[in-house]
Amino acid sequence: MEHYKRTIPKAGEKWQHFKGHAYKIICIAEDAERINPVVVYQGVDDCACWVRPLSMFMSEVDHEKYPDVTWKWRFQKVADADE
Template identity: 55%
Template sequence: MNRPRPVPQELYRHFKNKLYQIISIAIHSETREEMVVYQALYGDYKVYVRPLDMFMSEVDHVKYPDVTQKYRFEKVEPETVSPDKPIEMAADKTEKENMSESNEKSHIATEREKFRKEPYKHSQIMDKSVDEEAQELNLDPLVIEFMDADLAADKNDILSKLRPTITNEMIDIMALSLGVVVNEGDVYDRYNDLRTCLNTMEKFESTRLR
């Protein structure tokens, strides 16, 4: 092996542009093979073990013809930064984009969770006609399409499309149009209850049309 052996605390970049830090060189208790113990500097900072020879080997350029890096892992140095800023490890553009996407997904999940925990407020549509309620709530056109559909199977398909934006008011209106009552509760539990009603109706229609 012509390359210098990895030393604890050194930084290495994998040919797929991920950064890792060397923890130690260990010895396999059974085979006595030298193993590199290293930690990811991204995501959950997981710790990995790989045979030293494999760690220091060259990239299989037949399998990965577009990779320009010669070795599977290559040593890198921390970027030079101004004294008033913390040291930032070199990070590729793809990793930064992944972090941005992860933050966006986290924000969406937080907002959806807040929506799920909002107290249920009955829309009081039992006192109004379906058409009046639809106009007042400025409903999604799919809700109107749901009410106009003749077959339960078609209604089921429309309901699936509404799931990402479903609200209690929508469920109340669609349930009333079916002549069923969906009990109060979490909006997605009520969505599943309405879907169960439609599945039952769909089975009934299939039996009747045979």
Template identity: 50%
Template sequence: MRREPKPYEIFTHFKGKKYQIITLATHSETREKYVVYQAMYDDFRIYVRPYDMFMSETDHEKYPDTPHKYRFFREDEDGEAVTGSGEVKLKKEHFAVQTEDDKEAAQTKTETAADRTVQNAKAEETMEWNIDPLVIEFLDADTHEARLNILAALFPRITDEMINTMAVAIDIEIDDGPIEQRYAELKNCIQTKIRYERRRQ
């Protein structure tokens, strides 16, 4: 059984891009476990994916040429490949040969990006592309009333990424549009859930 992801661990997607684990979250209604993780490239976008999907094996029927067993893997799992018999073996020939200088440059670049992300995550004032602590509270909240209060507190600094993350947590989808419109739609959905729950009591 694979070890559970932990905050700040670095995972590599089987297509090559790296991501850092932010936290694990639980869906408030279905109790399904999710992985919250951040891209370590471009705009450092934050993603949410069901835990089982994040930890699943690569679809080797769809991607027969990939040498990696898992969709996302740690550095110590790098190089695993599925053979025709289903056994897992290291396939060194699948990786490009690098000079020592190339390896050092790539390692330095990766470590620098990782250090920068960790430092920003621990800073008292997080950057815009880091997940907001209130969003984590929203994901962990037990009631829709609590989520509504957290959403109101987030309004002055709400972003599309925050709205997308919170929408996934309560199993809804918010259409693209102006940020104020998307905020209002998310708020209305939460209020509707509150009224529905009260009628059932």
């Protein structure tokens, strides 16, 4: 797995997207075709499930596209989902 400067999400953790939505991490999975890790996560409020490449999940906010956003990271760990 590629080295990231941040702690990799773990199942059960709660992470928040810079736009405000909170998500529970389901797991880190491998893409069978490209062998790239992906994050499987579920909306805390709506229970919708999502998949995103781990590298994108862990990336910085595109401040050219979103100049008013003060967050550095696209997703930030908030707390365990059970809290």
